[in-house]
Amino acid sequence: MDYNHKEIEQRWQKAWKENKTYKTEIDSSKPKFYVLDMFPYPSGAGLHVGHPLGYIASDIYSRYKRLKGFNVLHPMGYDSYGLPAEQYAIQTGQHPEKTTNENIARYREQLDKIGFCYDWDREIRTCDPEYYRWTQWAFIRMFKSYYDKNTDKAESIEKLIENFEKRGTKGINAACGKELIFTAEEWYNMSEKEKSDTLMNYRIAYLGNTMVNWCPQLGTVLANDEVSEGLSIRGGYPVEQKLMYQWCLRVSAYAQRLLDGLETLDWTESLKETQRNWIGRSEGAEMHFKVVDSDVDLEIFTTRADTIFGVTFMVLAPESKYVDLVTTAEQRKAVEDYRNVVKHKTERERQIEKKVSGVFTGAYAVNPLNGKEIPIWVSDYVLVGYGTGAIMAVPAHDSRDYAFARHFDLPIIPLIEGADVSEESFDAKEGKMINSDGGELNLNGMEVKAAIARTKQFIEEKGIGKVKVNYRLRDAIFSRQRYWGEPFPVYYKDDIPYTLDESELPLLLPEVDKYLPTETGEPPLGRAKNWKTKEGYRLELNTMPGFAGSSAYYLRYMDPHNSEALVSKEADEYWRNVDLYVGGTEHATGHLIYSRFWNKFLYDLGVVCEQEPFRKLINQGMIQGRSNFVYRIKDTNTFVSFGLKKDYDVTPIHVDVNIVSNDILDIDRFRAWRPEFADAEFILEDGKYVCGYAVEKMSKSMFNVVNPDDIVERYGADTLRLYEMFLGPIEQSKPWDTNGIDGVNRFLRRLWALFYRGDQFLIDDSKPSADSLKSLHKLIKKVSIDIENFSYNTSVSAFMICVNELTQQKCRSREIYDSLLVVLAPFAPHITEELYHALGHSTSVVDAHWPEWNEEYLKESKVTYAISFNGKARFNLEIDVNTPREEIERMAVEHEQSQRWIEGKTIRKIIVVPGKIVNIVIG
RNA sequence: GCGCAUGUGGCGUAAUUGGCAGCCGCGUCAGACUUAGGAUCUGAUGCCUUCGGGCGUGGGGGUUCGAGUCCCUUCAUGCGCACCA
Secondary structure (H helix, E strand, C coil), rough: CCCHHHHHHHHHHHHHHHHCCCCCCCCCCCCCCEEEEEECCCCCCCCCCCCHHHHHHHHHHHHHHHCCCCEEEECECCCCCCCCHHHHHHCCCCCCCHHHHHHHHHHHHHHHCCCCCCCHHHCECCCHHHHHHHHHHHHHHHHHCCEECCCCEEHHHHHHHHHHHHHHCCCCCCCCCCCCCCCHHHHHHCCCCCCCCCHCCCCCCCEEEEEEEECCCEEEEECCCHECCEEECCCCCEEEEEECCCCCCCCHHHHHHHHHHHHHHHCCCCCCCCHHHCCCCEEEEEEEEECCCCEEEEEEECCCCHHHHHHHHHEECCCCCCCHCCCHHHHHHCCCHHHHHCCCCCCCHHHCCCCCEEEEEEEECCCCCCCCEEEEEEEECCCCCCCCEEECHHHCCHHHHHHHHHHHHCCCCCEECCCCCCCCCCCCCCEECCCCCCCCCECCCEHHHHHHHHHHHHHHHHCCCEEEEECCCCCCCCCCECCCCCCCCCEEEECCCEEHHHHHHHCCCCCCCCCCCCCCCCCHHHHHHCCEEEEEEEEECEEECCCHHCCCCCHHHHCCCCCCCCCEEEEHHHHHCEEEEEEEEHHHCHHHHHHHHHHHHHHHCCCCCCCEEEEEEEECCEEEEEEEEEEEEEECEEECCHHHHHCCCCEEECCHHHHCCCEEEEEHHHHHHHHHHHHCCEEEECCCCCEEEECCCCCCHHHCCHHHHHHHHHHHHHHHHHHHHHHCCCCCCEEEHHHHHHHHHHHHHHHHHHHHEEECCCECCCCCCCHHHHHHHHHHHHHHHHHHHCCHHHHHHHHHHHHHHHHHCEEEEHHHHHHHHHHHCCCCCHHHHHHHHHHHCCCHHHHHHCCCCCCCHHCCEEEEEEECCCEEEECCCCCCCEHHHHHHHHHHHHHHHHHCCCCCCCCHHHHHHHEEEEEEEEE
């Protein structure tokens, strides 16, 4: 009987499915363990070999934990709302649901072939109404909540209203758009609309006029993490800034908690650092500058309060509300012109140009510390969205201010001793202060850090400003002018938004005739006919963004069929949070921030019992493509082999990697590949055509996509699983290279050969030899430690070594193989299941127990000593562990005598550190 | 510019965490078996060598009896953030 991977894998996959081997239920008698993969967006291209890398790693861990006695939750689902399906729908008119379902079916088929231990009864899809009703539900709860900075958590908006009714804004300390002050009476006198607008200033899900990233080509707004360098991540289209009335989530209210929470997480330092950067906490001060001949008070933010005596001008963001307030009549036109120019520049143009530009407002502000009058300018290097949208410019110690001052010939006052500011600014926060005597506040001679602290203290005392912490993290823009997403459970009555009652959920996504905006420019939902309406009132036409559905999906897996709640108390308290989350690092500033925010919000509500959703996170590396090239001699149909191409003028052409093996081209298949190559000629080296290669992104256009189905077909799922793990450390990005896969496949065949020779079953009940026990226990120890550390690649090596040793030893003992199969089972579930049953077990190997290793079997008989004389290391000696020290000394001296210099000298002292060092003092 | 990683044979990688650098696999070479091999098995394989040995973990320096591993410095590559005051 040969190792027939196809037959074995199909048979066991069927058996697992029929027996529901991987079904998981709450079981309070066992400790829980929750292993989660980032669920995929089911794209039309299907899975390539890069996708399963993380899934295999988490599958191994799940199976391992189960063998260790844990009750393991390991679910899978689909992030099924998204732009590609909709773009496809626009082009073809096909309903995105149809293509999505087809893609999901294809994904499922591919996933099943790899033999994962998912509990498919828990599958979820974000576009399933029974799922997205809970996305809508959470939105309603956010709408009905505000963030109370006193209790430092989200609270019911009713509590805020009660306060307004009793005391107005007095005593309110809440996260909000702008600080409002009104009395209970004023609140009472507000119209419904005014009240609604006022509450919007506080709600966690709110409608706001915000500067958004507008992508004209995609026809929608994008979140900050969906834009990179002024281009949309999806599609790479230019993105411009636009003021729009949009739904937003007040993520910024959670900035500090999101930052603090990182400390409790077992994530890589680099990922935490990425999030810290994204949150961008900076401690500084807010200060007020009076404007000359005006009652306007400019509020600015600075982290360098110490440089106050070096301020030579002020700068406002072009969009700042201060601009209109301070600009003089003479300068009005110039300022307006400048604002227009800036407005029509896209974010990308602004970034590429990086030219200094700006205009004087005509107004002057007064430095509150020395009374000096300084000009107020407008420039687009100041961002309206950060701080107060206005800065005090200190050209001597800020490179941007410096460039601006140089360009417009504004004065530069150095404030730090020894700093040469003739060529560039001195930005470092170090050195002794000079030129900083303002009478009451004198910073001269102080170190920068002390000066910052002193200035902050001073301005607080004098009421000129206050200490302030700013965050770079912005509120998330939550509306998309798109069809294929969750509808908002919102309707408008007299222009005032209201949420649907929770009992009315889910609000189903309606059918539309086209997936394009309406003629009047409304989002596609404006085309909905017969949509459920609320007493004839208008429903919200935007849909939610992609991250809405993925923000709490890990909770739904705990209790996927619950129609009463997102997750029951019981399920939440049992499964709590994800113990191990495996996925790509590209979600660092998107999903992984939103999910944490969403979870913290639900925590505040008392819906979930853990503050953080993902306890440990592993970022699997990307698998890149390894493209192959053939080299065509210019203007011919002749191709020259890689090693000879330097003698010709050639054009490299991508060739399908599937007709290349170990960089050798299959010439017949190449000729058949494309009609224009049918009569191709070849210049060969050693009778072969050798292709060149390059590492690139895996993509269709480079013909370097390797489909896991093909690998499974040829080598089997177990080989694929082992090989993907063998490729290198899981976190590392690496090119897919099929060149080494035969080695892994050979290992499985060797394992099989230990059990069967032809039809003869070789295993018996003989007693294992000491050598075999040592080989086995070495393996158990290595793999146990490796899995805990996610070093799967070295585990695969360990399996190979063990099988080689057992082959050499001609080991036939059932006792050895029983344990070996259990340890290998997480990596190669099919072959181990088959062989485990062959050993006479009637239960599945997944229900076995992980074996413990016994150190007794591993004891080394020899130990290495480093021998040194008079502290000078000479050589190492491998000596039997039980050798007495006199014997070690004798061996050492004997060995050294061949070196002669020791002759005639006497030994004075010998220091022996067991198993380490022997130092022999002679003289 | 700032931050975080990573540099080891022809290639992917490993090194009990300071103790014989290169395990395991690919590739290559030699041999065995075979009608045949893109099958299987065995052995060799870091580099140089005058065959004594010498040199080797991006470069330079340091600590140590001993450094791929720790410290300083420098170079290269990858990733993240980026007019964030």
